[in-house]
Amino acid sequence: xxxxxxxxxxxxxxxxxxxxxxxxxxxxxxxxxxxxxxxxxxxxxxxxxxxxxxxxxxxxxxxxxxxxxxxxxxxxxxxxxxxxxxxxxxxxxxxxxxxxxxxxxxx
Numbered sequence: 001x002x003x004x005x006x007x008x009x010x011x012x013x014x015x016x017x018x019x020x021x022x023x024x025x026x027x028x029x030x031x032x033x034x035x036x037x038x039x040x041x042x043x044x045x046x047x048x049x050x051x052x053x054x055x056x057x058x059x060x061x062x063x064x065x066x067x068x069x070x071x072x073x074x075x076x077x078x079x080x081x082x083x084x085x086x087x088x089x090x091x092x093x094x095x096x097x098x099x100x101x102x103x104x105x106x107x
Contacts, residue, residue, distance in 0.1 A: 036079035036103045040094035044068030049090060055083045057103065064088070064100055081105040 048065035051057055057077045064075035081103040088100050 034081075034105050035084070036081065036105055038063055038075060038078055038100045038103070040066060040096055040098045040100055041075070042066070042068050042073070043095050044073070044093075046088050046090055046092045046094060046100075047072060049086060049088065051077075051083050051086070051101070053083050053086055057081065057083060066094060075100065077103065079103050079105045 044066040045068075046064060047067045049063075050065070051061070051063045057063060058080045059077050061077045062074040063077050063083075066073045066075050084102045084104045086101045088094065088098075094100070
């Protein structure tokens, strides 16, 4: 049987460290500058769409209601700005990570 030795005495040198900052929640690498995306945080069914294309929303506003495991969950705006596109309709089934809408932010 193989034997392994683990040592926690020494931190890796900077040349050995390969950490990378994760993008903020709701961010999309393909989004243009000044765009934010709202993505489904879990699988579920869209039961309400509270915003429309062209609406101005604030960070934290409820934009969608997603039903998962018989509970309704408010899906909040990840940034303030103008809704550019809505990618879902009431009744759509979401998978975790599906883009629900795009918001044009000020910057």
